[in-house]
Amino acid sequence: MAILLVKIENENSLAFNEFFDYAGFCYASSRSREKSDGEAIDLSTFYEATVSTQELHDVPVVFARVEDDRAQVIGWYQKAEIWNQMYTPSLFLEGNIRAYSSDVIWLPEEAQTTTVRWFVKSYIYEVIEEEDARFAPLRRLMNEYGGKNRMMRYHTAETHTIPAAMKDISSCKAACEQWAGLVTAEECQDIRDLKTLEAYAKKLCEKDRKDPDGYYYQALACYHLGFVKEGLKQMNKALQLEPEASDLLALKGLLLVSKGYVDDGAMHLHKAYEKSEYEGYLLMEGRAYMMFGKVDRAYDCFQQTEDESLLEAMGIKLNDMENRWSSIKLRYMKLKDMFRKKS
Numbered sequence: 001m002a003i004l005l006v007k008i009e010n011e012n013s014l015a016f017n018e019f020f021d022y023a024g025f026c027y028a029s030s031r032s033r034e035k036s037d038g039e040a041i042d043l044s045t046f047y048e049a050t051v052s053t054q055e056l057h058d059v060p061v062v063f064a065r066v067e068d069d070r071a072q073v074i075g076w077y078q079k080a081e082i083w084n085q086m087y088t089p090s091l092f093l094e095g096n097i098r099a100y101s102s103d104v105i106w107l108p109e110e111a112q113t114t115t116v117r118w119f120v121k122s123y124i125y126e127v128i129e130e131e132d133a134r135f136a137p138l139r140r141l142m143n144e145y146g147g148k149n150r151m152m153r154y155h156t157a158e159t160h161t162i163p164a165a166m167k168d169i170s171s172c173k174a175a176c177e178q179w180a181g182l183v184t185a186e187e188c189q190d191i192r193d194l195k196t197l198e199a200y201a202k203k204l205c206e207k208d209r210k211d212p213d214g215y216y217y218q219a220l221a222c223y224h225l226g227f228v229k230e231g232l233k234q235m236n237k238a239l240q241l242e243p244e245a246s247d248l249l250a251l252k253g254l255l256l257v258s259k260g261y262v263d264d265g266a267m268h269l270h271k272a273y274e275k276s277e278y279e280g281y282l283l284m285e286g287r288a289y290m291m292f293g294k295v296d297r298a299y300d301c302f303q304q305t306e307d308e309s310l311l312e313a314m315g316i317k318l319n320d321m322e323n324r325w326s327s328i329k330l331r332y333m334k335l336k337d338m339f340r341k342k343s
Contacts (some may be wrong), residue, residue, distance in 0.1 A: 002046055003138050004059055004082065005116075006030055006097075007066045007124040008074065015190045017093070018063055019075060019106040021153045023226025026077065026104045027095030028061065030125040031086065040096035043084050045127045055083045061097055062138055064118070071118040075151070076142055078103040088291045089226065090258045091284065105142075106150040114141050152191045154225060159196045162203075169207050175200045176217045183224060197221045212238035216248055223255055231255045246276035250284065257288040266297070279305045283314055295321070 006028060008014065018028040031040040043049040043056055058079040064071035077099035088094040116134040120126050128135050179197035182188050201217035208214065215238035222231030235252040242248060253268030266285045273281035286301030302316050311318070 001048065001059055002130065003128040003135060004030065004061045004080075004097075005071060005118075005126045005128055005134075005138075006061060006063050007071070007118070008063050009033060009124060011065065011074075014074075014106070015152075016188065017095075019104060019151050020093070021101040021151075021157075021191055021225075022089060022093055023228075024101055024154075025089075025226075026099050026101050026151075027087075027089065027093055028063070028077070028080075028097040029086065029095045030082070030097060030123075032124050039084055040086050041082065041084055041125060043082065047129055053084070055081060057081050060139070060142060061099070062142070064116075065112075066118050069118050070115050072112055073107065073114040073116075073138070073141065074112050075104070075106040078105070078142060090223070091254060091287055091291070092224070101151065101153050104151050105145065107145075108148050108150050111145075111147050114138070154191060154195070157191050157195055159199050160192060162196065162199055169204070169211070172200060172204045172207055173211075173213060176204055176213065180217055180220055183220060191225070194221050194224050198225070210241060212241040212245070212248065215241075216251065219251055219255065223251065223258065226258075228255055228258045232259065244275060246272040246278070246281070249275070250281050253281075253288070254284065257291065262288055262292045262294070279307050279310055283310055283316070286316075287314070 008018070009032060010017075019026060029040065043053045044051045046053075046056060046059075049056060059082050061077040061080045061082070062073055063075050064073050066072075077097065080097050080099035080103070083096045086094050086096050087098070114137060116138065118126070128138065176197065179193060179200060182193055183197060188194060197217060198221035201214050201221060204211065204214035204217065215234040219231040219234040219238065222228070222234065232252065232255045235248065235255060238248050239245075239252065249268045250272035253265040253272065256262075256265030256268060259265075266288050269281050269285040269288065273279070273285065282301050282305055286298040286305075289295070289298035289301065299318070299321055302311060302318060302321070305311055
Protein backbone atom coordinates (compact mmCIF):
# COMPACT_ATOMS: atom_id res chain seq x y z
CA MET A 1 0.00 0.00 0.00
CA ALA A 2 1.25 3.49 -0.86
CA ILE A 3 2.06 6.06 1.82
CA LEU A 4 0.01 9.25 2.13
CA LEU A 5 2.29 12.18 2.97
CA VAL A 6 0.39 15.11 4.53
CA LYS A 7 1.67 18.63 5.09
CA ILE A 8 0.97 20.08 8.54
CA GLU A 9 -0.42 23.62 8.24
CA ASN A 10 -0.57 24.58 11.93
CA GLU A 11 1.75 22.93 14.44
CA ASN A 12 0.15 24.79 17.35
CA SER A 13 -3.02 22.70 17.08
CA LEU A 14 -1.47 19.24 16.71
CA ALA A 15 -2.32 18.18 20.28
CA PHE A 16 -6.03 18.76 19.59
CA ASN A 17 -6.20 17.73 15.95
CA GLU A 18 -3.91 15.15 14.32
CA PHE A 19 -2.58 13.77 17.62
CA PHE A 20 -5.64 14.06 19.88
CA ASP A 21 -7.19 10.92 21.35
CA TYR A 22 -10.92 11.34 20.69
CA ALA A 23 -12.65 8.25 22.12
CA GLY A 24 -9.80 6.03 20.96
CA PHE A 25 -9.32 7.57 17.51
CA CYS A 26 -7.24 10.34 15.94
CA TYR A 27 -8.48 12.43 13.01
CA ALA A 28 -6.57 14.35 10.35
CA SER A 29 -7.34 16.11 7.09
CA SER A 30 -5.75 15.94 3.65
CA ARG A 31 -7.73 19.05 2.66
CA SER A 32 -6.51 22.47 3.71
CA ARG A 33 -8.44 23.72 6.73
CA GLU A 34 -8.75 27.04 4.90
CA LYS A 35 -11.25 25.35 2.56
CA SER A 36 -14.77 24.63 3.74
CA ASP A 37 -16.11 22.43 0.93
CA GLY A 38 -15.09 20.17 -1.91
CA GLU A 39 -13.49 16.75 -2.11
CA ALA A 40 -10.97 16.04 0.64
CA ILE A 41 -8.73 13.84 -1.50
CA ASP A 42 -8.63 12.26 -4.95
CA LEU A 43 -8.38 8.60 -3.98
CA SER A 44 -7.91 7.53 -7.59
CA THR A 45 -4.27 8.65 -7.23
CA PHE A 46 -3.72 5.43 -5.26
CA TYR A 47 -2.83 2.41 -7.40
CA GLU A 48 -5.41 0.29 -5.52
CA ALA A 49 -8.27 2.75 -6.16
CA THR A 50 -10.49 3.84 -9.05
CA VAL A 51 -12.41 7.05 -9.77
CA SER A 52 -15.41 5.59 -7.92
CA THR A 53 -13.49 4.67 -4.76
CA GLN A 54 -14.87 6.48 -1.72
CA GLU A 55 -12.65 5.03 1.02
CA LEU A 56 -9.45 3.10 1.57
CA HIS A 57 -8.29 1.10 4.58
CA ASP A 58 -4.95 0.29 6.23
CA VAL A 59 -3.16 3.21 4.57
CA PRO A 60 0.05 4.43 6.28
CA VAL A 61 -0.10 8.22 6.73
CA VAL A 62 2.95 10.39 7.43
CA PHE A 63 2.74 13.99 8.65
CA ALA A 64 5.48 16.46 7.83
CA ARG A 65 6.62 20.03 8.35
CA VAL A 66 7.19 21.43 4.87
CA GLU A 67 9.65 24.18 4.01
CA ASP A 68 10.27 24.89 0.32
CA ASP A 69 10.87 21.46 -1.22
CA ARG A 70 11.75 19.56 1.96
CA ALA A 71 9.32 17.61 4.17
CA GLN A 72 10.48 16.85 7.73
CA VAL A 73 8.61 13.95 9.34
CA ILE A 74 6.96 14.77 12.68
CA GLY A 75 4.74 11.70 13.10
CA TRP A 76 2.50 9.14 11.46
CA TYR A 77 -0.55 6.87 11.56
CA GLN A 78 0.69 3.30 11.14
CA LYS A 79 -2.53 2.42 9.34
CA ALA A 80 -5.60 4.53 8.74
CA GLU A 81 -8.95 4.78 7.03
CA ILE A 82 -9.16 7.51 4.38
CA TRP A 83 -12.41 8.89 2.96
CA ASN A 84 -12.80 11.18 -0.04
CA GLN A 85 -15.19 13.40 1.95
CA MET A 86 -14.80 15.07 5.34
CA TYR A 87 -16.25 13.45 8.46
CA THR A 88 -17.19 15.57 11.48
CA PRO A 89 -17.45 13.66 14.77
CA SER A 90 -18.11 16.91 16.67
CA LEU A 91 -18.35 20.65 16.05
CA PHE A 92 -14.69 21.13 17.01
CA LEU A 93 -13.16 18.15 15.19
CA GLU A 94 -13.21 17.00 11.58
CA GLY A 95 -11.15 14.96 9.18
CA ASN A 96 -11.14 12.49 6.31
CA ILE A 97 -8.35 10.38 7.85
CA ARG A 98 -8.92 8.25 10.96
CA ALA A 99 -6.68 5.89 12.90
CA TYR A 100 -6.81 4.12 16.25
CA SER A 101 -4.86 6.22 18.73
CA SER A 102 -2.80 3.09 19.50
CA ASP A 103 -1.51 3.21 15.90
CA VAL A 104 -0.31 6.82 16.18
CA ILE A 105 3.24 8.08 16.70
CA TRP A 106 4.09 11.75 17.37
CA LEU A 107 7.84 12.18 17.35
CA PRO A 108 9.61 14.29 19.99
CA GLU A 109 11.52 17.16 18.41
CA GLU A 110 14.93 15.50 18.80
CA ALA A 111 13.69 12.52 16.77
CA GLN A 112 12.34 14.60 13.88
CA THR A 113 15.39 14.01 11.71
CA THR A 114 14.01 12.26 8.62
CA THR A 115 13.38 14.47 5.58
CA VAL A 116 12.20 13.71 2.05
CA ARG A 117 11.49 15.76 -1.05
CA TRP A 118 8.18 17.60 -1.36
CA PHE A 119 6.95 18.24 -4.90
CA VAL A 120 3.32 19.42 -4.92
CA LYS A 121 2.21 23.04 -4.62
CA SER A 122 -1.58 23.00 -5.00
CA TYR A 123 -2.42 20.32 -2.40
CA ILE A 124 -1.31 19.52 1.15
CA TYR A 125 -0.83 15.82 0.40
CA GLU A 126 1.19 13.50 -1.84
CA VAL A 127 0.68 9.81 -2.59
CA ILE A 128 4.00 7.95 -2.48
CA GLU A 129 3.92 4.56 -4.23
CA GLU A 130 6.44 1.78 -3.55
CA GLU A 131 8.62 2.58 -6.57
CA ASP A 132 9.09 6.17 -5.37
CA ALA A 133 12.58 6.76 -3.89
CA ARG A 134 10.95 8.31 -0.80
CA PHE A 135 8.91 5.22 0.06
CA ALA A 136 11.71 3.05 1.50
CA PRO A 137 13.11 5.53 4.07
CA LEU A 138 9.62 6.45 5.26
CA ARG A 139 8.53 2.82 5.55
CA ARG A 140 11.77 1.94 7.36
CA LEU A 141 11.27 4.76 9.87
CA MET A 142 7.72 3.65 10.61
CA ASN A 143 8.70 -0.01 11.01
CA GLU A 144 11.89 0.44 13.04
CA TYR A 145 11.25 3.46 15.27
CA GLY A 146 11.28 2.48 18.94
CA GLY A 147 11.82 5.80 20.68
CA LYS A 148 9.56 8.09 22.70
CA ASN A 149 6.05 8.99 21.61
CA ARG A 150 4.59 12.45 22.38
CA MET A 151 1.11 11.15 21.60
CA MET A 152 -1.01 11.14 24.80
CA ARG A 153 -3.75 8.55 25.03
CA TYR A 154 -6.67 8.98 27.41
CA HIS A 155 -6.07 5.79 29.37
CA THR A 156 -2.36 6.43 29.96
CA ALA A 157 -2.27 10.24 30.28
CA GLU A 158 -2.04 11.49 33.85
CA THR A 159 -4.11 14.29 35.33
CA HIS A 160 -2.51 17.35 36.84
CA THR A 161 -1.97 17.15 40.60
CA ILE A 162 -5.30 17.03 42.44
CA PRO A 163 -5.47 17.33 46.24
CA ALA A 164 -6.54 14.06 47.82
CA ALA A 165 -9.30 15.88 49.71
CA MET A 166 -10.72 19.26 48.74
CA LYS A 167 -11.46 21.53 51.72
CA ASP A 168 -15.04 22.31 50.73
CA ILE A 169 -17.51 22.36 47.85
CA SER A 170 -16.71 25.93 46.88
CA SER A 171 -13.00 25.18 46.34
CA CYS A 172 -13.89 22.12 44.28
CA LYS A 173 -16.32 24.15 42.18
CA ALA A 174 -13.70 26.89 41.73
CA ALA A 175 -11.26 24.29 40.37
CA CYS A 176 -13.92 23.05 37.93
CA GLU A 177 -14.57 26.61 36.76
CA GLN A 178 -10.84 27.18 36.26
CA TRP A 179 -10.29 24.10 34.09
CA ALA A 180 -13.61 24.49 32.24
CA GLY A 181 -12.56 28.07 31.45
CA LEU A 182 -9.48 26.73 29.66
CA VAL A 183 -11.66 24.35 27.66
CA THR A 184 -14.25 26.92 26.54
CA ALA A 185 -11.52 29.47 25.74
CA GLU A 186 -9.68 26.82 23.68
CA GLU A 187 -6.57 27.27 25.80
CA CYS A 188 -6.00 23.64 26.80
CA GLN A 189 -2.46 22.38 26.30
CA ASP A 190 -3.24 18.68 25.89
CA ILE A 191 -5.59 15.89 26.96
CA ARG A 192 -4.38 16.08 30.58
CA ASP A 193 -6.31 19.34 31.02
CA LEU A 194 -9.55 17.60 30.03
CA LYS A 195 -8.85 14.64 32.31
CA THR A 196 -8.19 17.07 35.17
CA LEU A 197 -11.54 18.81 34.58
CA GLU A 198 -13.24 15.42 34.51
CA ALA A 199 -11.60 14.40 37.82
CA TYR A 200 -12.57 17.62 39.63
CA ALA A 201 -16.13 17.33 38.29
CA LYS A 202 -16.45 13.82 39.69
CA LYS A 203 -15.26 15.09 43.07
CA LEU A 204 -17.86 17.86 42.96
CA CYS A 205 -20.61 15.32 42.27
CA GLU A 206 -19.42 13.19 45.18
CA LYS A 207 -19.66 16.18 47.52
CA ASP A 208 -23.06 17.43 46.35
CA ARG A 209 -25.25 15.25 44.15
CA LYS A 210 -27.93 17.94 43.98
CA ASP A 211 -25.67 20.51 42.32
CA PRO A 212 -26.11 20.41 38.51
CA ASP A 213 -22.69 22.00 37.97
CA GLY A 214 -20.81 18.80 38.73
CA TYR A 215 -22.75 16.85 36.10
CA TYR A 216 -22.38 19.74 33.64
CA TYR A 217 -18.59 19.82 34.01
CA GLN A 218 -18.39 16.04 33.63
CA ALA A 219 -20.47 16.26 30.47
CA LEU A 220 -18.30 19.09 29.14
CA ALA A 221 -15.17 16.96 29.57
CA CYS A 222 -16.90 13.95 28.01
CA TYR A 223 -18.01 16.00 25.01
CA HIS A 224 -14.45 17.05 24.20
CA LEU A 225 -13.02 13.61 24.92
CA GLY A 226 -15.54 11.91 22.63
CA PHE A 227 -17.40 9.98 25.33
CA VAL A 228 -20.78 11.11 24.03
CA LYS A 229 -22.98 8.46 25.64
CA GLU A 230 -21.53 9.14 29.10
CA GLY A 231 -21.81 12.89 28.48
CA LEU A 232 -25.51 12.59 27.71
CA LYS A 233 -26.01 10.52 30.85
CA GLN A 234 -24.44 13.26 33.00
CA MET A 235 -26.30 15.99 31.10
CA ASN A 236 -29.65 14.36 31.77
CA LYS A 237 -28.86 14.33 35.50
CA ALA A 238 -28.06 18.05 35.37
CA LEU A 239 -31.26 18.90 33.47
CA GLN A 240 -33.37 16.99 35.98
CA LEU A 241 -32.12 19.46 38.60
CA GLU A 242 -32.25 22.59 36.41
CA PRO A 243 -34.37 21.86 33.29
CA GLU A 244 -34.51 25.41 31.89
CA ALA A 245 -30.81 26.39 32.11
CA SER A 246 -29.62 27.56 28.69
CA ASP A 247 -26.01 26.36 29.10
CA LEU A 248 -27.21 22.88 30.04
CA LEU A 249 -29.61 22.74 27.10
CA ALA A 250 -26.87 23.89 24.73
CA LEU A 251 -24.37 21.26 25.87
CA LYS A 252 -26.97 18.52 25.57
CA GLY A 253 -27.66 19.80 22.06
CA LEU A 254 -23.98 19.51 21.12
CA LEU A 255 -23.80 15.99 22.55
CA LEU A 256 -26.89 14.93 20.61
CA VAL A 257 -25.38 16.32 17.40
CA SER A 258 -22.18 14.32 18.03
CA LYS A 259 -24.38 11.25 18.52
CA GLY A 260 -25.92 11.90 15.08
CA TYR A 261 -29.28 13.27 16.24
CA VAL A 262 -29.00 16.59 14.42
CA ASP A 263 -32.65 17.69 14.59
CA ASP A 264 -33.00 16.91 18.30
CA GLY A 265 -29.64 18.54 19.01
CA ALA A 266 -30.51 21.63 16.97
CA MET A 267 -33.81 21.90 18.84
CA HIS A 268 -31.96 22.02 22.18
CA LEU A 269 -29.50 24.60 20.86
CA HIS A 270 -32.35 26.77 19.58
CA LYS A 271 -34.17 26.49 22.90
CA ALA A 272 -30.97 27.60 24.63
CA TYR A 273 -30.81 30.62 22.30
CA GLU A 274 -34.44 31.54 22.96
CA LYS A 275 -33.94 31.43 26.72
CA SER A 276 -30.66 33.35 26.78
CA GLU A 277 -30.69 35.38 23.52
CA TYR A 278 -27.01 34.47 23.18
CA GLU A 279 -26.38 34.30 19.44
CA GLY A 280 -23.46 31.93 19.88
CA TYR A 281 -26.01 29.15 20.42
CA LEU A 282 -27.71 30.13 17.17
CA LEU A 283 -24.40 29.76 15.33
CA MET A 284 -23.82 26.35 16.93
CA GLU A 285 -27.25 25.31 15.67
CA GLY A 286 -26.31 26.46 12.17
CA ARG A 287 -23.00 24.63 12.26
CA ALA A 288 -24.78 21.49 13.42
CA TYR A 289 -27.01 21.64 10.35
CA MET A 290 -23.94 22.23 8.16
CA MET A 291 -22.34 19.06 9.56
CA PHE A 292 -25.22 17.03 8.15
CA GLY A 293 -25.53 18.90 4.85
CA LYS A 294 -28.70 20.80 5.77
CA VAL A 295 -27.45 24.00 4.19
CA ASP A 296 -30.80 25.84 3.99
CA ARG A 297 -31.44 25.43 7.73
CA ALA A 298 -27.88 26.45 8.53
CA TYR A 299 -28.25 29.59 6.41
CA ASP A 300 -31.47 30.50 8.26
CA CYS A 301 -29.62 30.34 11.58
CA PHE A 302 -26.66 32.36 10.35
CA GLN A 303 -28.94 34.96 8.75
CA GLN A 304 -30.70 35.58 12.09
CA THR A 305 -27.37 36.44 13.73
CA GLU A 306 -27.05 40.18 14.23
CA ASP A 307 -23.56 40.15 15.75
CA GLU A 308 -21.34 40.12 12.67
CA SER A 309 -18.23 39.60 14.80
CA LEU A 310 -19.52 36.14 15.79
CA LEU A 311 -20.02 35.22 12.14
CA GLU A 312 -16.57 36.49 11.30
CA ALA A 313 -14.95 34.61 14.19
CA MET A 314 -16.42 31.35 12.88
CA GLY A 315 -15.45 32.13 9.28
CA ILE A 316 -19.06 32.27 8.11
CA LYS A 317 -19.76 34.44 5.05
CA LEU A 318 -23.40 34.64 3.99
CA ASN A 319 -22.54 35.93 0.51
CA ASP A 320 -20.32 32.92 -0.10
CA MET A 321 -23.13 30.59 0.96
CA GLU A 322 -25.58 32.34 -1.37
CA ASN A 323 -23.18 31.98 -4.29
CA ARG A 324 -22.06 28.43 -3.50
CA TRP A 325 -25.38 26.67 -2.98
CA SER A 326 -28.02 27.09 -5.67
CA SER A 327 -30.98 26.42 -3.36
CA ILE A 328 -30.02 29.36 -1.14
CA LYS A 329 -29.30 31.60 -4.11
CA LEU A 330 -32.65 30.80 -5.73
CA ARG A 331 -34.58 31.48 -2.53
CA TYR A 332 -32.59 34.67 -1.91
CA MET A 333 -33.41 35.94 -5.42
CA LYS A 334 -37.11 35.14 -4.95
CA LEU A 335 -37.17 37.13 -1.72
CA LYS A 336 -35.54 40.08 -3.49
CA ASP A 337 -38.13 39.90 -6.26
CA MET A 338 -40.96 39.81 -3.72
CA PHE A 339 -39.52 42.86 -1.96
CA ARG A 340 -39.28 44.75 -5.25
CA LYS A 341 -42.95 43.99 -6.07
CA LYS A 342 -44.13 45.15 -2.67
CA SER A 343 -42.19 48.38 -2.89
